[in-house]
Amino acid sequence: MISQINWALVAPIIAIQVILMIIALVDLFKTEKTNGPKWMWVLIILFINILGPILYFVIGKKHA
Amino acid sequence: MKLMEVSSLTKSFGKHVAVNNLSFSIEEGHCVALLGPNGAGKTTTLEMLASLQKPTNGSVSFLGVEKGDYRESIGYLPQQPVFFPWMNAMEYLVFMGELSGLSKAKASMRADELLELLGIADARKRKIGGYSGGMKQRLGIAQALIHEPKLLMLDEPVSALDPVGRREMLELMKMLKETTTILFSTHILHDAEEVCDDVIMIHKGELAITGSLSELRRRHQEDVIIISADGNLDEWVRSIENWNVVSKVIANNDTIKIYVKNAEVARNQLLVEIAERQLPISRFTVGQTSLEDLFMKVVGK
Amino acid sequence: MKKWFVLFRKEWLEMSRNYKVIWIPLVFVLFGLLQPVTSYYMPEILKNASNLPKGAVIKIPIPSSGEVLAQTLGQFNQMGILVLVLAFMGIVSSEQRSGMMKAILVKPVGYSSYITAKWMSAVLLSGGAIFLGMLASWYYTILLIGDFPFMDIVKGISLYFIWILFLITFTVFLSSFLKSSGLVAAFTLLLSILLTLLTPLLKKWMEWSPAQLTNAAASLFTAGKIEGPFLIPLITTVILTALFLYLAGTRKSSLSRLG
Numbered sequence: 053m054i055s056q057i058n059w060a061l062v063a064p065i066i067a068i069q070v071i072l073m074i075i076a077l078v079d080l081f082k083t084e085k086t087n088g089p090k091w092m093w094v095l096i097i098l099f100i101n102i103l104g105p106i107l108y109f110v111i112g113k114k115h116a
Numbered sequence: 117m118k119l120m121e122v123s124s125l126t127k128s129f130g131k132h133v134a135v136n137n138l139s140f141s142i143e144e145g146h147c148v149a150l151l152g153p154n155g156a157g158k159t160t161t162l163e164m165l166a167s168l169q170k171p172t173n174g175s176v177s178f179l180g181v182e183k184g185d186y187r188e189s190i191g192y193l194p195q196q197p198v199f200f201p202w203m204n205a206m207e208y209l210v211f212m213g214e215l216s217g218l219s220k221a222k223a224s225m226r227a228d229e230l231l232e233l234l235g236i237a238d239a240r241k242r243k244i245g246g247y248s249g250g251m252k253q254r255l256g257i258a259q260a261l262i263h264e265p266k267l268l269m270l271d272e273p274v275s276a277l278d279p280v281g282r283r284e285m286l287e288l289m290k291m292l293k294e295t296t297t298i299l300f301s302t303h304i305l306h307d308a309e310e311v312c313d314d315v316i317m318i319h320k321g322e323l324a325i326t327g328s329l330s331e332l333r334r335r336h337q338e339d340v341i342i343i344s345a346d347g348n349l350d351e352w353v354r355s356i357e358n359w360n361v362v363s364k365v366i367a368n369n370d371t372i373k374i375y376v377k378n379a380e381v382a383r384n385q386l387l388v389e390i391a392e393r394q395l396p397i398s399r400f401t402v403g404q405t406s407l408e409d410l411f412m413k414v415v416g417k
Numbered sequence: 418m419k420k421w422f423v424l425f426r427k428e429w430l431e432m433s434r435n436y437k438v439i440w441i442p443l444v445f446v447l448f449g450l451l452q453p454v455t456s457y458y459m460p461e462i463l464k465n466a467s468n469l470p471k472g473a474v475i476k477i478p479i480p481s482s483g484e485v486l487a488q489t490l491g492q493f494n495q496m497g498i499l500v501l502v503l504a505f506m507g508i509v510s511s512e513q514r515s516g517m518m519k520a521i522l523v524k525p526v527g528y529s530s531y532i533t534a535k536w537m538s539a540v541l542l543s544g545g546a547i548f549l550g551m552l553a554s555w556y557y558t559i560l561l562i563g564d565f566p567f568m569d570i571v572k573g574i575s576l577y578f579i580w581i582l583f584l585i586t587f588t589v590f591l592s593s594f595l596k597s598s599g600l601v602a603a604f605t606l607l608l609s610i611l612l613t614l615l616t617p618l619l620k621k622w623m624e625w626s627p628a629q630l631t632n633a634a635a636s637l638f639t640a641g642k643i644e645g646p647f648l649i650p651l652i653t654t655v656i657l658t659a660l661f662l663y664l665a666g667t668r669k670s671s672l673s674r675l676g
């Protein structure tokens with residue numbers, strides 16, 4: 053069943069998720085303050101599929 | 117020549133009047149201190165002069181033009197300078213320079229000069245977010261000076277600095293006042309006396325005293341004789357209050373401050389009295405009131 | 418004008434330093450790609466995941482290309498708007514709070530340049546993200562499901578973008594009047610939800626509603642032509658957008674603001 057999935061189609065989706073994750077992590081390590089502890093955001097970014105990095109970008113960062 | 121003329125400037129926040137009917141003028145080339153205790157209305161006044169707040173009443177004219185946009189001719193350092201933490205000093209200064217109307221090339225040239233002048237050239241490529249308070253203060257001055265303004269307004273430029281930084285800032289201001297008209301606010305009279313020519317003292321939003329420092333000294337400085345004793349002098353104090361040469365006596369525990377009209381006459385008379393009555397004097401000082409006393413009198417403390 | 422570009426450049430520099438230039442378009446592309454893929458695999462996923470009794474036959478038709486694209490639009494209209502509003506809620510208010518606004522306005526800069534430079538950069542980034550996301554969705558839809566005319570896609574996105582333009586302008590407007598970014602987001606999302614929900618409910622009364630533009634775009638995808646009101650909402654939306662931009666770009670009496 054899984055073998056029927058066209059990996060060429062799914063690969064870009066995974067790639068985008070990975071890029072988002074990396075950017076979110078880079079940003080997380082660069083910023084001084086986040087809303088809530090940093091380790092929590094690391095977990096959210098890594099383990100909440102699709103939404104993790106987005107959540108970090110929109111509510112994780114402390115706005116000046 | 118008058119660079120700026122302020123007439124009956126007033127600002128109220130609801131019922132609270134922060135600045136009340138303030139009038140003064142700034143001579144070109146002078147260094148002027150806006151002096152007042154916390155909450156006197158210094159920041160509010162400066163922000164109105166920088167067109168960051170609209171006065172409730174009154175007007176400001178710059179080089180004779182009333183109601184003009186003279187922002188191009190002023191540089192302003194806020195009380196708590198803020199920056200974009202994600203920019204470096206160079207980027208920030210060029211950005212501010214371009215906003216002030218300079219070309220990009222001119223702005224980067226000025227930025228280089230100023231970073232050098234203010235001693236933060238080494239940190240020019242570092243993110244401002246990582247700057248110390250003193251470095252930010254310098255960068256704040258640099259952005260205010262980027263377009264070579266005619267009038268430099270500094271809101272408490274030294275209050276937040278440590279003794280060394282403060283010394284440096286005062287020296288810098290002395291240097292800048294050679295080329296630029298400066299208006300700066302402070303609540304420390306000593307700083308004003310050190311660098312400026314004129315003072316504008318305000319209290320509770322109202323103008324208390326204004327004039328040149330030398331004039332204020334002449335007008336308001338009094339001779340004072342301070343006597344300390346080991347015993348009780350109350351009775352004697354009451355007797356000298358009526359002397360012609362004495363204008364006021366303030367007795368405080370064992371120390372008596374005698375404000376006199378003529379220091380020499382008073383000194384001789386007092387010394388004779390002391391000797392005759394054999395008063396238990398431990399200290400006898402002849403001097404002058406400082407402007408600090410004047411300031412305190414104005415502030416009512 | 419030169420100063421306007423200086424301010425505009427600063428906005429882009431800031432958006433690239435905080436990665437908005439990358440992550441916002443990527444998020445839209447991600448949603449755009451996911452929609453056709455899930456639509457395509459949904460029957461299989463359901464078949465495998467379900468614990469249906471043996472022998473039960475489920476027939477879930479794969480939707481048409483147009484339907485998938487309309488679904489993508491629906492996704493943008495929920496997650497997409499949420500992301501954009503949260504990303505831009507502090508566009509003015511955060512600089513007001515930090516004092517950066519005063520630092521800029523003490524320089525000889527017009528307040529309207531300051532606001533419109535921000536507005537323009539937010540509009541361009543949102544527009545770019547939506548176009549990219551929709552193009553990605555279109556590409557995958559063609560690959561997986563079936564052909565769809567490119568021109569209809571462009572028309573549909575353009576219509577939909579006007580609705581987004583309206584919401585972004587409203588965000589900038591509120592951000593320039595309120596100090597709290599949270600309130601900006603709350604009010605903008607409330608407006609968006611109210612318009613989206615009430616428009617189909619009160620058909621008669623809501624012909625003017627900017628949310629009609631979403632329906633118009635969706636019908637263009639599913640039916641190949643615009644159904645329902647189109648010109649009236651287009652005109653009101655453009656007028657409202659201009660009005661909010663004008664209000665955002667003019668200081669009332671003083672620089673000190675509400676809140």
Ligand SMILES: Nc1ncnc2c1ncn2[C@@H]1O[C@H](COP(=O)(O)OP(=O)(O)OP(=O)(O)O)[C@@H](O)[C@H]1O
Binds near residue numbers: 303
């Ligand atoms: N936005 C405002 N709304 C209401 N009241 C204000 C506002 N800004 C200033 N005030 C009031 O106006 C008065 C003068 O404030 P201002 O900041 O000008 O004083 P200041 O002389 O600069 O004091 P400091 O030495 O503490 O900086 C204060 O009583 C302050 O509470």
Ligand SMILES: [Mg+2]
Binds near residue numbers: 160271272
């Ligand atoms: Mg102040």
